Amino acid sequence: MTAQTAAKTTAAPQSPPLPRGKPESLGLSPAGLQRLSDALKREVDKGTMPGATIMVARRGEIGWFDAVGRQSPASPGPMTEDSIFRIFSMTKPIVSVGIMMLLEEGHFLLNEPVAKFIPEFASQKVGVENNGKLELVPVERPMTIQDLLRHTSGVTYDHTGNSLVQQLYRESRLRSRKISNAEHAALVASLPLICQPSAEWNYSRSTDILGRIIEVVAGKSLGAFLTERILAPLQMAETAFFTGEVNAGRLAEPFPIDPWNGEKVVLFNMLEKPAMESGGGGLVSTTMDYARFCQMLLNGGTLDGTRIIGRKTLELMASDHLAPGVKIQGTLVPPGHGFGLGFAVRTQPGIASFPGSVGQFFWSGMAGTFFWIDPKEELFCVFMSQAPGQREYTRTLVRNLVYAAVE
Known part of the structure; x- marks a missing residue:
């Protein structure tokens, strides 16, 4: 117990x-x-x-x-x-601090891509607003663990603004406490990024994704x-x-x-x-x-x-x-x-x-x-x-x- x-x-x-x-x-x-x-x-x-x-x-x-x-x-x-x-x-x-403890044990480097640990992030796109419509464009470089830690990942929160990407967040189940960390991470990966990784500081669900990486690396909740x-x-x-x-x-x-x-x-x-x-x-x-x-x-x-x-x-x-x-x-x-x-x-x-x-x-x-x-x-x-x-x-x-x- x-x-x-x-x-x-x-x-x-x-x-x-x-x-x-x-x-x-x-x-x-x-x-x-x-x-x-x-x-x-x-x-x-x-x-x-x-x-x-x-x-x-x-x-x-x-x-x-x-x-x-x-x-x-x-x-x-x-x-x-x-x-x-x-x-x-x-x-x-x-x-x-927890994710950096795993870094100290040699499980990853800060500049490694998030997709190495959560494969769903490999196909993520960036949402660009154009005349009221959302266009999806490729990422210029992969999101890294360092991006998650410093909130430059391109992930966002739905309550910090009203962009088209954030509206998609609001329409999803991301706020549910009844989904697992794995389901949550996959859901974030299925949605567009609000900007290119490293371009902006956007307060976000990035640390939730770090929590899932801890689970993947450590093999426990x-x-x-x-x-x-x-x-x-x-x-x-x-x-x-x-x-x-x-x-x-x-x-x-x-x-x-x-x-x-x-x-x-x-x-x-x-x-x-x-x-x-x-x-x-x-x-x-x-x-x-x-x-x-x-x-x-x-x-x-x-x-x-x-x-x-x-x-x-x-x-x-x-x-x-x-x-x-x-x-x-x-x-x-x-x-x-x-x-x-x-x-x-x-x-x-x-x-x-x-x-x-x-x-x-x-x-x-x-x-x-x-x-x-x-x-x-x-x-x-x-x-x-x-x-x-x-x-x-x-x-x-x-x-x-x-x-x-x-x-």
Whole structure:
């Protein structure tokens, strides 16, 4: 019986906490961190989010960990440090580390074609719009594993635009949690690319395809691989593609109608085991679990004496991989930033509208979660909430207030 199956009937052991220190001993202002919590409480009071958790760690110790508001708008219970969240695209960095672990074992090279592992991609075409019609043209060069990692594959998401290719995505079964990773990859391969590989940065289902490559190479399900190679070694005991009924009272939930955009919020059921283990957005986790992953990244690939990935491999992942001239579509990669192998990367001290350090890397989740790693300041931050509509505002708010507290 797998750990994920066992979670249905017995409570999983909670992850061991990271050490805690006094903010002032870590070069953090207690008053500044209190202002951070106060600002989040104001958002809760204004009704923009049900609740949230915030963790700031520096120099290997937690300097601030707070839970504000309610865990769910449907119940009076408070948000807690061990509430469980859908982390959506914060799954991507974990899967990206997983694929790079296989690279370190010599199973493939970054510039090898995806079709070597998933043959359906060998015949994929590029969709070019011409007078309102979609013309299919050959690829100029095959999509590579590196393209998947940096989102220059030509694969897309249906919710990031309304092109003819994205309309085909919407008409397909790609959003179904009832298809397997293999079926999902074959379905993506049957649809046209939105652009030539390497021509543009398009946020996409690329990491879902990486999850399928992991399955092909490792010979086991994505969930089994992640548990065996990353989650169990890091003692991330409560991170999986679903959680057990025993944890039903710990699930963070959103407002049914988003207070910022008035749209109905429909998120997946965390208690339901999906057929598709989405490498791009399927994991659920806790703040402490994800903090253990972040501390490993900040440590250069190790935690508590366990090495997950090589220091130089992680350095490659946290470097900008977008060549000059690559057009960045959308707003997810902010000005002054590029994109590496699974993370956005800050490349300039200015340009962006929020503070940070060159070399900082990060990503976020659609439901409102995000994290960042700042090697220069020996700092990481994890924010968890289930509040989709205001996620971009909250990311900037939290960044501003965390860096204001750095002394």
